[in-house]
Amino acid sequence: MDEAQRQELLEAIANSTKNDTKSPELARKVLISRGLLTKSGKLPKRYRQPEQEKTPMTDEEKVIARDQLIGHPDRTYRHKKRATLYEVQGLATLQIEGPHDMTECVAYWDLQSGRMWVRPVSEFLDGRFERVSS
Secondary structure (H helix, E strand, O other), X not given: OOHHHHHHHHHHHHHHHHOXXXXXXXXXXXXXXXXXOOOOOOOOHHHOOOOOOOOOOOHHHHXXXXXXXXXXXXXXXXXXXXXXXXXXEEEEEEOOOOOOXXXXXXXXXXXXXXXXXXXXXXXXXXXXXXXXXX
């Protein structure tokens, strides 16, 4: 959303609630009628940030990730923010409709709760996790 669109949206919200601040439903209807909100309550596509195009991992990056994550004897990682321990189980490919289709992911267990998690390899290796030596 650029600054002009943002300003238009803010003005429409202010104008729609100026007369009747106790009626959020009226404000919602006004925003929908002006095309500034969809019926489901979301911003129209023209106001949303464009989705960044995902570039798939190259074969070389896949080999590096595989060696780094599952080719290493220490598969235990700590999430830096939460200090939760996880054990990497393997790599997977995410198959969904949308920009993350066919994304290489890491499957890992939460060692405390036993819950399985899946996250794109790029996020797992971006510094959020650190390897814990046995």
